[in-house]
Amino acid sequence: SQTIHQWPATLVQPVGSPLSLECTVEGTSNPNLYWYRQAAGRGLQLLFYSVGIGQISSEVPQNLSASRPQDRQFILSSKKLLLSDSGFYLCAWSRTGVNSGNTIYFGEGSWLTVV
């Protein structure tokens, strides 16, 4: 079966500090990978998605970046955090293929508080 893990689960970071959130998927190969953010009381905002190693599509211009160094590893980074970066960050995956329907499966999430 497929599993997805992301870490750390919670972190408190000062404004201007760097960020690195990591995510790995097990039990599947060549998945589509996603980073979403959910601000307090709001919906899920798609930040980045990747259909393969080194292939990153950015949905929202901001001070965040994403990388996919390996097939099942997805990393979200920032060089300098802003207060507005606070939120619940969710890594997710879906199967590739025309008939997969692109069902999204989420990791446990990472709570980021920028102070």
Next chain:
Amino acid sequence: QKEVEQNSGPLSVPEGAIASLNCTYSDRGSQSFFWYRQYSGKSPELIMFIYSNGDKEDGRFTAQLNKASQYVSLLIRDSQPSDSATYLCAVTLGGGGGFKTIFGAGTRLFVKA
């Protein structure tokens, strides 16, 4: 801008009643539609998906899709207090955006015992 719209609620129903959750989407080329449940502080979990017009039933849940009206709904029969959560509608964009799934802001459901 592709959008998914949901009534934020809260929707309050008594235990045992039918809860009806609605969603509209703007991308007429969308092909895949999903309902997720999210408990407070947790990540969303998939309830069900629907691809074709009409109804799809899974236990106490029924999803309904009307592509002509760009409308998706979720019915929860025999609602239980444990169904109290935020329900997210999601749509996978069509055409070149076939890998992109966008979410509505969610409808909060309260089931009163």
